[in-house]
Amino acid sequence: MAEEMLDALDRAGVRLTGPRRKLAALIERREGHFTAADLLKDAGRRRMGIGRATVFRLLELLSEQGLVERIDLPDGTHAYIPCEPTHHHHLVCLNCGATTDVDDCGIEAVTHEAARRSGFKIEQHRLELFGRCPDCRSAN
Amino acid sequence: MAEEMLDALDRAGVRLTGPRRKLAALIERREGHFTAADLLKDAGRRRMGIGRATVFRLLELLSEQGLVERIDLPDGTHAYIPCEPTHHHHLVCLNCGATTDVDDCGIEAVTHEAARRSGFKIEQHRLELFGRCPDCRSAN
DNA sequence: AGCACATATGATACCCAGTATCAATAGACC
């Protein structure tokens, strides 16, 4: 999956630098959603000497390529989820942060109807589902 | 609509203070979504002497009462939309910021299906539609 | 392999949203 990110960066025409490779590897090891600060801490712990700005820059790049998606948690903080670059949405565990993709988003009917009633031309949508993952449910 | 907010604050058991009344009036005059900074500027222009913290505090209160909803625009900034305290979603114009409510969110089917497949217990969802309002469409 | 050059990096300083603190103020209720 780090490979996937590096391929995408290559395809996007940007350089495959050391910091980018290292960060991609760190992202690969992450479970669930993470913040820019989390990544920065990961890098710091391993003395990678990676700068704050570089982390944000890579996350933006990956986000443009759709390999990472920035979501807004219910508590207002921003987090990132590694994912596939196709249209889909996320199911996020409010307890442990685990995420799952919801690829068949059947809301085309909803958007169509909303467009018809409002006269708006709908160009994008965002759907996020929050709850408790199986583990956290059973762990109670 | 400022009345509505003040009533709700009253019902919530908090004091109906001068700053809150003034801010409610300012919110009433707003069109489309606005940021905390916008409100603060409104108040500043009129020499209302309202502090930064007070604005944030009121927005949080109103948000708890469901009279204002905080949304995350595609560009990553936070904005508020005055609205009714019932479950609904927003259609936001990417050009002028106008908003409309979408009260019939027909995504229960989607969430049900997602829950069944993933094993998650879904507790909340967020759906936001972005596009162009009728005015902005015709204005090209 | 070596060169040249543009891109990327990281240190630093900075900006902006939001929050903690706290003495002073002003609602609410009697």
Next chain:
DNA sequence: GGTCTATTGATACTGGGTATCATATGTGCT
């Protein structure tokens, strides 16, 4: 009006994110 507590606003602070810019490093060419 008087009391008592919630609220206010000034100030200082935090934390996410960005602009700057001299330095370092990929990449393409030879």
